[in-house]
Amino acid sequence: MPYLSAAFAAVPEVTPVPQPLQQQLGLQRWMVAQSPAMIALGARAQQLAGFNLPVLLLGESGTGKEVLAHIVHDCSPRRSHRFLKINCAALPHDLLESELFGYEAGAFTGATRTKPGHFESCDKGTLFLDEIGELPLALQAKLLHVLQDHRFTRLGGRQELFADVRILAATNVDLPRAMAERQFREDLFFRLNVFSLHLPPLRERQEDILPLTEYFLERYAAELRCPHRPLSPALRECCVRYAWPGNVRELENFVKRYLIFGEQAWLDVSPSAAPPSGNHAEAASQPGEGLKDVVHRVASEVERQTIARALEDCHWNRTVAARALNISYRALLNKLQLYQLGPSAAAARPIAH
Ligand SMILES: Nc1ncnc2c1ncn2[C@@H]1O[C@H](COP(=O)(O)OP(=O)(O)OP(=O)(O)O)[C@@H](O)[C@H]1O
Ligand SMILES: [Mg+2]
Incomplete structure (x- = not known):
């Protein structure tokens, strides 16, 4: 499939992942990249994957931060260990703390047994902290500590534990602004921001739109057991010209609806436009x-x-x-x-x- 361009072999100065490994990892399944910006990002992700340092993934919602986080993990020596995603915005502070660091029996009401946290269970693997911009300040301090020396204590515990975990973090929050508003610790930002990968919005990489569309058409026709339904030339043009404020996720959802409803699905994307009669x-x-x-x-x-x-x-x-x-x-x-x-x-x- 030509549109699944090999982001990982395209940049000559980067040592490409050997072909069998690339196939073995199924990387092409994960990242469609045709635009120079995305090809360069894929190459960079691969380049820094092997270093045991944090990576900060930035970009608007739906641009592919999680996709890229998977690539970093899969290209790293940690690939045979766990990749664990934690959404920092999804849990209340106390729960998030006990999920991340674990707790000892008796640490709080209802803690009848000792429970290891994600840091421990992810030893030798990668912890992907999604929506890091939403991490409560008290937990930011604790995370900073772990990033410094890989040591932490369970809730209610005294013993210092060690975990060899690589941190990847993602956010669509403007972190410099959050720092100015004292919502995000500067020291944590500088710890996390050793490498940062910024995913451009889809509207700034139009070359990716049709390859992504083709990829999703093929993938979801199979998954949803729908007949393959190619896009008319007019609809293809609409897709390329549209700004996709929800980025790749919005395009992906459109393709699913299109496979089921046909061209009418375009009305949900751009309600003011008649479905293109191509x-x-x-x-x-x-x-x-x-x-x-x-x-x-x-x-x-x-x-x-x-x-x-x-x-x-x-x-x-x-x-x-x-x-x-x-x-x-x-x-x-x-x-x-x-x-x-x-x-x-x-x-x-x-x-x-
Ligand atoms: N380059 C790509 N190739 C294939 N699929 C992609 C690509 N980029 C994004 N996707 C798909 O688009 C959807 C959104 O991607 P992802 O979850 O990585 O975005 P995100 O930046 O983490 O969004 P959010 O900030 O909302 O969490 C996913 O279903 C993902 O599989
Ligand atoms: Mg995400």
Whole structure:
């Protein structure tokens, strides 16, 4: 599958993971990368995987931070040990502390038996602290301690324990800002930020959109037992042009809906846009219509869709849209009237000039 480009072998100055290992690990299953930015990130992740130092994964929600964390683990010598993900935002402080560090019998009401925490159970492996920006301040201090010397105590315990755990941490929180607001410890930030990998939003790497779409189509057609349903050229274009604020996760969800509902699924992504009718052959097959009429009708439809998309892209600022379309402002107004175009109620935004 050409779209599953080998992020791990593409950068010559990086020693690639040997092919059999790459196959054995199933890395291609995990990360589709076609854009130079993602190929470079994949290579960098592989390069730093072997060093026993923390890695901080940054990027908007749904950009693939967890995918990359798996790659770091799988390319590291720890690959045969555990990869454990903890969501720091999902548990209340006390519970999170006892989950991470464990507790001794009698440490609190209900602690009838000693229970080891994730640090212990993940010895020699990788602990992925997701949403680290949400970690309570008291736990940040304890984590800092573990990062310094790999030592910690269970809740209610006295004995210092040692665990050989590599920490990967991810967040979509603006950590410098959280530090300025005293919500995140600076010393912890500098401990975690030995290596940082910043995943760009999908809108900044359009080259990845179609390869990801193809990958998800294939994967979910098999998983959901749906017939394979290729995207029409018009829908492909819509996918490439759309900004995907929910990033890869949003695209993935769209593909699942598309496999079930067909082109109507696009309405959930961009409610103001009619589902693209990309099948021009079908459009041409109306009985009794001459070639000239067909060409005119299809060209008008393409024109209408292009104008609508340009207006959407610039939030219905008609001056900017006219410039993007390379037509005069007046010509754009005429087209709006001709095609009866206006922002739909679903996407109601103030119309700007
Ligand atoms: N490059 C990629 N190749 C294949 N699948 C991807 C890629 N990037 C993301 N995905 C898929 O998109 C979804 C979101 O990715 P992931 O969970 O890694 O994002 P995230 O940055 O951790 O998001 P959040 O901040 O919300 O936790 C997952 O289902 C993941 O498998
Ligand atoms: Mg995540």
